[in-house]
Amino acid sequence: MSRFFSSVSKKAGKKPGSLIHIGKKKTENVRITLIDYDENNYMQKEVKKIEECFPFRDKKTVTWINIDGVHDTSIIEKIGSHFGIHSLVLEDILNTSQRPKMEVFDDYIFIVLRMLSLDEKKGETISEQVSIIMGRNFVISFQETVGDIFDPIRKRLGEGKGKMRKTGPDYLSYSLIDAVVDNYFYILEKFGERVESIEDGLIDNPKPETLQKIHSLKREMIFLRKSVWPLREAVSSLERSESPLIDKRTRMYLRDVYDHTIQVIDTVETFRDMVSGMLDLYLSSISNKMNQVMKVLTIIATIFIPLTFIAGIYGMNFDVMPELKWPFGYFMVWGVMIIIALVMLLYFKRKEWL
Amino acid sequence: MSRFFSSVSKKAGKKPGSLIHIGKKKTENVRITLIDYDENNYMQKEVKKIEECFPFRDKKTVTWINIDGVHDTSIIEKIGSHFGIHSLVLEDILNTSQRPKMEVFDDYIFIVLRMLSLDEKKGETISEQVSIIMGRNFVISFQETVGDIFDPIRKRLGEGKGKMRKTGPDYLSYSLIDAVVDNYFYILEKFGERVESIEDGLIDNPKPETLQKIHSLKREMIFLRKSVWPLREAVSSLERSESPLIDKRTRMYLRDVYDHTIQVIDTVETFRDMVSGMLDLYLSSISNKMNQVMKVLTIIATIFIPLTFIAGIYGMNFDVMPELKWPFGYFMVWGVMIIIALVMLLYFKRKEWL
């Protein structure tokens, strides 16, 4: 349940913009990584105190501050006051149950994404909030846990290949969003495997536990959709925003991310249709199988009931029962019984009841 | 039912704008609280007569009149004539079955919200109308019952912390709306707990009373949606309205409330999907369980019917029945019966019917 609903209520009554961390504390230590680069230089270091990053604000190089762990409100507060971030934005970073969204301010753009990962043990998808603040020459990204999703970007930056070092914070932000969206494909692939594994034998051999599995797939789907749908609007409005912070050339890349988002949504909707079809199929199959069982059992009973009746007849104790005296009476009764049973079997066969 | 449908019909035929209270009289006494403040001063008192508040209209300070209980039409009428409120607005305040909405007038903005609370005894959500009239230097709020939802705001005002004392009635109105919306999260959390408690054991141990519970959840959901959906539009049009009564800086806060509203709607829709999935699951589980029972019972019957038939055979009274004379006939029959029973059991087992 907690995945569906973060307890925002503990904030109720507090003044707006008051900085309280909402959500599970997912990591012990806050890790701050500082990257500073331009076309020729690249510097990466892990810093202990957020204050170490502040001098970079006024340098012309692009500065990327990545913060893993958002439960330490003092860090967020300091960043807010140094970089001039609105208190409502800081509140949104701390309250980790935001929907994906994009907000344009005069000096910076604020982007919220949801990153998905799999809890292999529970078979559940876990959602984590990634917040990005993109300014004129800096990008600050916030993750709830220490993750490796941005590692390839760091590597590419370090190697200095591609466009990344020659472009500004808008392209860096795009790369971060792209990394999050690309990760969805991985999640969806895993999801697809689960769908496939359930579907095998759904018709021939439906089992009660399959219902549980399909139900859990359905819930995962509700969860996935909640993360993915608003992303579409966020990316789309980022692409179309008229903020000078986003270069024209970067917009084309954002359109590409938008396409990927649509593809993710498409796949999620396809899965939804498939899972819903699987539920129908499961229910039909299970009821089919049950009906088969009941039919066979009922046919067995139906064949023996008239025979038992005949046996009952000749178990009666009437003084005068001529058949009882016949020397072959017993065997004739057996014959009659066998004939009745065969006739019934043939009839059921011809009616395709067997 | 009354929660779904207030008897507006008693107004039918009355002239428009005629002031009649519609809805349950939820409190005995009308409580009027007057708060007056600017950056330096703060005054709060409970007044007996609404007329005591009128002199504050012409002062430059921000005046907040909170009225708990709207069944006394004379008070509403006096406010209307003193503050120049349109009679249709007064009618809407009195008729407590309004949908959330926002209407911009030249001199004031009229906002209707629905506040939810839980009737713990009945397990029902109760909805109460909160009306807010926001003028150039005053805010008048109307509640149906004496509630404590606005207490934190009063406290913050009294303490003079934050922006509130330095800003105008627009920020105060925002705070009131924010308080109502934040309260939804509390309601949703309680709701989520109920959903969770029903879901436990839904598959393994479905019970008839669960159906009733799911049904009541569904109805609560209909009720919730009805309160929450129109709120979205109301807040959104408040944010985008071009009224000079709303400061540019306050709009950002309204956007934040809008985000919260979307989050509430999202959660309500998620719950709706979940409850609807639970109903399907419940019905499948209950029919599954029933089928299991019937299958076991039918199998018992099916095993004994052929055996009873054999017993019936040797209960017949034919003169000539050779087996009856065999010394071990009786025991052989027992043997045959046991073998038949075992063969059937094995067969059912192999077919996975047991």
Added chain:
Amino acid sequence: MSRFFSSVSKKAGKKPGSLIHIGKKKTENVRITLIDYDENNYMQKEVKKIEECFPFRDKKTVTWINIDGVHDTSIIEKIGSHFGIHSLVLEDILNTSQRPKMEVFDDYIFIVLRMLSLDEKKGETISEQVSIIMGRNFVISFQETVGDIFDPIRKRLGEGKGKMRKTGPDYLSYSLIDAVVDNYFYILEKFGERVESIEDGLIDNPKPETLQKIHSLKREMIFLRKSVWPLREAVSSLERSESPLIDKRTRMYLRDVYDHTIQVIDTVETFRDMVSGMLDLYLSSISNKMNQVMKVLTIIATIFIPLTFIAGIYGMNFDVMPELKWPFGYFMVWGVMIIIALVMLLYFKRKEWL
């Protein structure tokens, strides 16, 4: 059926604008009521011939001609030619199966509404077309039957209270629309009572006739929706129309009617959700009850079948059956039987099958 589909086909092939009354002739005599008023004067009389009303067209006072019964095409035709009404409008007045709509012409506005009433005997909602033509200084309203829904308006006009006498035909038209919409609330309340009465005992004591009742509720709902949904658009476009015939101040009242319409639609949709939920609930309950019955019956059979088998065993006529000779054999068999029955009962109890 006829409620859902008026036989418009009898008009097929006729030229457009040809005046033929379509629909049931709901009243014998056409009643024409003429009301003429300005701020100071008020005149109301019932006229025999429509021509008596014509002189009022050129007076400055507001003239309201109310016509109950639209089957007399000659009256409609005369009004059309005297007041310069387009023949298509006249056709729409006569063809009483119109959807609610609003059409703006240069000199007048044409409004079609559907008025609902209850046929208490059949338990059906009846829909009647109300057409309103609003000109510069006149309002002509057409009803299919003699109704009392506009009586309060006449009374208010006569008493001269409120704004009505001081305002023009736009406010009068608004009042007529308001009366029709307010009447919906009455219908909905009755509807709500029916919903409530069906819901009682739906889970505990579902009865076959309930299905019929729910089905008829559903059909009423289809009927209601058909009348109410288009009204929304009609009222909304009336409010937003730029016709000079509607005063700015009246628009606010139209917005109020619009709000009421939304509320009506909201309630109808809520009822729809509820009725649809009731059907699900009914079907679940009835199948639940049936399952209970079958389970109990099957359990009875299952307990007796093994016992009957045992009785059958000792009814066999083998020469050698040692138990038959035992002095306490009979009582021991009874004992065994009772033990078997008890064990089975206990087993079923523990499995919660009983």
Added chain:
Amino acid sequence: MSRFFSSVSKKAGKKPGSLIHIGKKKTENVRITLIDYDENNYMQKEVKKIEECFPFRDKKTVTWINIDGVHDTSIIEKIGSHFGIHSLVLEDILNTSQRPKMEVFDDYIFIVLRMLSLDEKKGETISEQVSIIMGRNFVISFQETVGDIFDPIRKRLGEGKGKMRKTGPDYLSYSLIDAVVDNYFYILEKFGERVESIEDGLIDNPKPETLQKIHSLKREMIFLRKSVWPLREAVSSLERSESPLIDKRTRMYLRDVYDHTIQVIDTVETFRDMVSGMLDLYLSSISNKMNQVMKVLTIIATIFIPLTFIAGIYGMNFDVMPELKWPFGYFMVWGVMIIIALVMLLYFKRKEWL
């Protein structure tokens, strides 16, 4: 099936605009009717060769060429080249599986409609394409079969009554569209009768063949909707098109046709809701009836099973069975049996199982 899907594939690979007739050849001979009129003159004749119509193109009078049968591509081709019609339009006329649509060209407007008729024998609705080309002073209409739907228009034209002779090809085109739409009402009425006839006794006496009937109604509905829905857009865009070919006064008539179209759609949707409700009702009723049968049968079995057990008891052959010696034993057993049966019957009655 062929009603749902015309084999357009035989055109695949052909160049666009290549004239191939697609659809069933529904009439043997192509009938060409030429009507030429202005306010004072009227001429109607059946022509053998399409070339006879060509001189009328340059006359100022309104010329209406009606062509029944579109399988003769040479005629269509000649019309195309003489009147300057785009080859894609000609292709659409020949390919009789178009959706209703409207296309504005510089010199003419192209309208496609679907005319419905009933195949009384099969109980199926048949759809036929009606294409209309409306130029500055001519209208060319194409039907697949010789139909009488436009006869009333010819008659009105011949009689010279009404506006028709005084107006241009736009009003004539409107009249043709109106005739097609009015015909829908006839089809819907027949449809309504079928719905009604199925509904009678749906609850009290559901029969297996009803399922087939409801299913076929559903399919007809899919078919109807497919023809009717796109019509709405076509008529609406015709009304709003800025083509000078349509006179302002005619637009009002088009609005009227639009209203009728909406009404048709409304009725189709109402029927859809009703048919879908009928299916639910049928399934509930049939399962209800079946349950009743099974319950009665099971109760009979349940009453006799304990009695048979008792009879089995006293059919045992134990040496010591005191009851067998009692002089009234036999009658007492009968008494016990009757009491047990009565008690069970009473119990079932009280439980409302009977």
Added chain:
Amino acid sequence: MSRFFSSVSKKAGKKPGSLIHIGKKKTENVRITLIDYDENNYMQKEVKKIEECFPFRDKKTVTWINIDGVHDTSIIEKIGSHFGIHSLVLEDILNTSQRPKMEVFDDYIFIVLRMLSLDEKKGETISEQVSIIMGRNFVISFQETVGDIFDPIRKRLGEGKGKMRKTGPDYLSYSLIDAVVDNYFYILEKFGERVESIEDGLIDNPKPETLQKIHSLKREMIFLRKSVWPLREAVSSLERSESPLIDKRTRMYLRDVYDHTIQVIDTVETFRDMVSGMLDLYLSSISNKMNQVMKVLTIIATIFIPLTFIAGIYGMNFDVMPELKWPFGYFMVWGVMIIIALVMLLYFKRKEWL
């Protein structure tokens, strides 16, 4: 599954625009066909190296390069750098799981389509990506496999008939799109045949394997919709795009393709409704048939159970059982039994249970 979800994840972490082929390698050798034409000349040849095509870029004639097989990234890369194609476009060509889309660049238009074909063996629809780059005087098309769908276009070009040779790359591109869309009709026809073949005997003789077939139809439908729906928007935005690369006259042809697309979507939706109706029908029929069987069996049991009871009565061993002594007792019991059986049969018949 793989049809629904291409494993895009292997690209995750790569830099955007990096050229990696995603999807199955569907053909061994890449086939490059070069066609160059103007109104008077036509040249077609198969080239080994893509470089052979490059000189044609600067010629005034229209050049069409068709590439079958997109797994060789080096070819795509060379085309990209020579023709100045954006790296994201190249990425989209290589990643063969794109949705249909259209993107306008300054110098070229990029179009992605999905071509469907049938795998007759598996009875599955296979989807293949067709990418088209249309420049000022060239068209480059990419297919995943060697296909013959564009053969008629080559033939028409070679023969020099029609408009094709006289028009530019926009008309050629249109022809390619048209060929892909026309191919859908073929697929839909095959689909329609499958729907029809399943429908026969669905009510009279439902079989378990039908469920599997309907389910597979449903999945094909999900697949079809996914390919077809986005096409609508792509074609529509191509038609409305303001790119100078598309001639006004070609737009009319694009509108025609758009109409076809709508028709395809319409048919897909109709099939969807039909398949969904078939599932309902199948489930009703199968449960109906099962109920019939159970009813007959239960009736047989119900008739014999009372008779067996009577036989049991006279199998009791009471000393005093007067009937046993009656000379015709045995025959009277037979008579009574036959009467009871007949009465029950008559009763069931009259109740229409048989």
